[in-house]
Amino acid sequence: MKKPRRVSLSTQIVEELIKKIETGDWPLQTKIPTEAQLTEQFEVSRNTVREALQSLIQAGLLESKAGDGTYVIATNKFEANMYHELDKVEYQEIAEARQLLEKNLAFLAAKKRTDADLVAIEAALNTRNNPEFTLAELALKDIDYHIEIAKAAHNSIMLDVYQSISTYLFQLIFDHMQQDVTFNHDDSQQLHSELFEAIKAQDSQLAEAIVARISSY
Amino acid sequence: MKKPRRVSLSTQIVEELIKKIETGDWPLQTKIPTEAQLTEQFEVSRNTVREALQSLIQAGLLESKAGDGTYVIATNKFEANMYHELDKVEYQEIAEARQLLEKNLAFLAAKKRTDADLVAIEAALNTRNNPEFTLAELALKDIDYHIEIAKAAHNSIMLDVYQSISTYLFQLIFDHMQQDVTFNHDDSQQLHSELFEAIKAQDSQLAEAIVARISSY
DNA sequence: TTCCATTTGTTCGTATGTATG
């Protein structure tokens, strides 16, 4: 009843544009093609293109500037609703939010992970545990690992939230590793492996506790 | 820098229509004039009328039915937000995210609340505990109360996240209260008062535990 | 600084499709 059999052209274009944004083809701050270019690409009228753009502007993903162009200002619904500019937020707040979210996500992942999730998480873990990595590389892989866990939590809202701040986590994790003279590669690996095992065993309490140890490391 | 730039015709029409709705000229369920009539009345093209109507449909104040007409379904923005229709999956995810975030926020608030925060939280609590409220009003005040707690957590990221899902929370909380035949106004008040006391006493563990009881209610 | 090409913003007219009663 509620499903329009025919999807309007502007809706189809909205889908295409969202794909570009979510896959990272058009990262934050990207100036997207002009309306004229999109008109040509999609072979529709400028009005139809504008209708699609208007939807995304309304949703808070795009922002248009007269005489200039249209820019990507958020990559998902949740980022769009954030009133604050993430890059102006206090370092300490990001660190705190990170720890809380990672605890929540590990808890959920342990409860809800599928076998397929386990495969993905283990793959990320093995990549992360490459001893040849520099600290910078390790920080990136660390984020990848936690994002896999976030996916296993099967809650798209929490995943969006975590991904929104993950961009800013790199600097945080990297600095942490560098400044902490006691940072130990092997201990860190050990903890992350334990986390995987807890999720595998579906021990959500343990998973949460291990994340707390990782974060306060 | 915010100079009063020219107002578009469609924006002017939006304002006229809102006036009609808010003053009660067009009460709920009113079938408003057809696009053709509005075109004539405002002396603009049908496109311009449609653009204005589209804004109000997006805002949730109007609803249009092809082949029939356009109807008033809410008379202010607050009502409009109540009409958020959630599918089953989103519903579950929001409920889950809500519980986790409220636990996190209560924990942080208990640790970091200032005396000024306490005043604000207590005021929201007292408002919430008005026994004359209907369930709908109670649901709204409930959200206000939790947002005050979120502010006391002093983490702008977590606050943003919570506020961004709070628009969806009304339906969630309202349904919960309505469907739960065991829902007890007094018990609910008691728990919320206990939560306030725990935050006041800065007992973060207890605050978190109470939220868990509230959510699983 | 002014000027200009580019780009988005607004508005109109028109045609055709789709849903309702």
Next chain:
DNA sequence: CCATACATACGAACAAATGGA
């Protein structure tokens, strides 16, 4: 089947803002 009303789409024109020459 038909009249009505909304839905979608196209084309065109001019206005206004922007950034750079």
